[in-house]
Amino acid sequence: MKLLINRKYTSNIIFDNANDFLKRIIKSNNIFIICDINLRKYYKWLNGYKKIFFYESTEENKNFESLVEIFNILFNEKIDRSYFIVAIGGGSFTDKIGFVASTWMRGINLIYIPTTLLAMADAAIGGKTGVNFNNIKNLIGTYYFPRYIVIDTNFVNTLPNSMIIDGMAEIIKHGLLKEKSIIKYLFRINKVNYKTLIKKSIKVKIDIIKKDPYENKNRYLLNFGHTIGHAIETTHNLHHGLAIFNGMYYEMLVSEKLIGYPKFQVINILLKLGEKFNLKIIKFDKDNTLIDKLYFDKKGVEDHIYVPIIKETGNSEVIKINKDKYIKTVKTIINQNGN
Ligand SMILES: NC(=O)c1ccc[n+]([C@@H]2O[C@H](COP(=O)([O-])OP(=O)(O)OC[C@H]3O[C@@H](n4cnc5c(N)ncnc54)[C@H](O)[C@@H]3O)[C@@H](O)[C@H]2O)c1
Ligand SMILES: [Zn+2]
Structure with missing residues (x-):
């Protein structure tokens, strides 16, 4: 599937095994993965990547302060526009990392690997990024379209039922x-x-x-x-x-x-x-x-x-x-x- 907004903003939506996809893309590109820390215990293969940073992701830290922390990580890791940033996590994570990617050096290549049903079926699609501010949802945000959105439904297997029903909504x-x-x-x-x-x-x-x-x-x-x-x-x-x-x-x-x-x-x-x-x-x-x-x-x-x-x-x-x-x-x- 493709979401073609214009030449510059096209998201390729691929159904694939996330690990296989990453192994392929890493052969010819610099990638820096930012991954929801909770996934580490379920998906051991994530530990096989060198340039990976695990970060806590909740609705509570979908905020301005955590943006600064992530910008500092990119700064320390010397991530420039030759890189793809890969965001692996649920909707609050893709929203936040999407915002980071859209503003870092005025926009850096971005890949989403959504890991919740809600993010696969909705949040990761469509280019809206953002964080909450002063207790208002997504008050700070941008439109930014990832180059790839990789949907690996295996991630659904570790979701608690409460989060399956969230996606259903x-x-x-x-x-x-x-x-x-x-x-x-x-x-x-x-x-x-x-x-x-x-x-x-x-x-x-x-x-x-x-x-x-x-x-x-x-x-x-x-x-x-x-x-x-x-x-x-x-x-x-x-x-x-x-x-x-x-x-x-x-x-x-x-x-x-x-x-x-x-x-x-x-x-x-x-x-x-x-x-x-x-x-x-x-x-x-x-x-x-x-x-x-x-x-x-x-x-x-x-x-x-x-x-x-x-x-x-x-x-x-x-x-x-x-x-x-x-x-x-x-x-x-x-x-x-x-x-
Ligand atoms: N940009 C958009 O168009 C859009 C659309 C809909 C929703 N959203 C946003 O999405 C957010 C909600 O996202 P969400 O429901 O995906 O939750 P989430 O990203 O907040 O994740 C919730 C919890 O699930 C855990 N988790 C993630 N993947 C998992 C997995 N595979 N197995 C086990 N645990 C896992 C996370 O660690 C976290 O603790 C909201 O902030 C909402 O505003 C954005
Ligand atoms: Zn929603």
């Missing part, structure tokens, strides 16, 4: 937005074929981004669930995927109230898949902190915001809504669903 998002077959597949199967599912999920993301790589309008579709979801993630300390699952649910209730769709059948599909994959809907206390954290990204046009809405399963669009009206409706929905 973003995959369900892609299905609801544009690909009914994802939703049908998720209802049908008992044992997931990750390669099949990830390919379908990536295809949705690529199709959306190709039309609007720098988020002028169409790409806002991918923020479905994220306006409320990011607020839930930061105020309730949930994993990204589970927060986004809840965000999708509450955003659908809001749009149903505001414009009459999606109809309950579509909301019910989300709830049923939630039951199947153990993604739980949380209830809020009359939650003002959550309202304060609602983050409209760059989705604003004066007093209006662009909001992604699902019309039917696999059919979605971005619409313009008055911001105050939107916030008021979020408040009403949260209060109705509060304890």
Whole structure:
């Protein structure tokens, strides 16, 4: 697969064994690997590389301070533009190392090897990099497209169940937005074929981004669930995927109230898949902190915001809504669903 933005920004998305890929590329290129330290104990082959740096990766250290630490490592290791930086880790890691790569010497070659389902199916694709700042998600960031994204589904084997379901949430998002077959597949199967599912999920993301790589309008579709979801993630300390699952649910209730769709059948599909994959809907206390954290990204046009809405399963669009009206409706929905 290819995500071709323009000549300079093309990501080659390859399904391969990560170790085999690295062995091949190292023959003709300088590579410097930065790897999530937790992976070291599961994947002993990582220790066979000389130019590898293991670094702790959590949502908590997806921050400005850790950027400085990584810049210092690159400085001390004398990493110049003859190198490829290889980021091996989950979405918070690829987001962060992607930002580092996009700014180091004004942009250095980058390869992602995503190791969580969420990162394979979503986070590593599409060029958005970033770190959190002042408790706001991804406030500092760039668009930067890695040369290669290598998907090795063997990494899924060591993920705890909580992180499998996180990935499922973003995959369900892609299905609801544009690909009914994802939703049908998720209802049908008992044992997931990750390669099949990830390919379908990536295809949705690529199709959306190709039309609007720098988020002028169409790409806002991918923020479905994220306006409320990011607020839930930061105020309730949930994993990204589970927060986004809840965000999708509450955003659908809001749009149903505001414009009459999606109809309950579509909301019910989300709830049923939630039951199947153990993604739980949380209830809020009359939650003002959550309202304060609602983050409209760059989705604003004066007093209006662009909001992604699902019309039917696999059919979605971005619409313009008055911001105050939107916030008021979020408040009403949260209060109705509060304890
Ligand atoms: N750039 C984008 O377009 C985009 C899209 C969606 C999400 N994201 C970002 O992705 C982040 C969430 O990423 P995530 O869910 O991948 O989590 P993560 O990167 O925070 O990793 C979570 C934990 O999983 C561990 N881990 C990673 N791979 C593992 C493996 N194979 N086996 C066992 N443990 C493993 C890590 O060490 C870490 O402790 C959020 O910061 C979110 O903002 C970005
Ligand atoms: Zn997300």
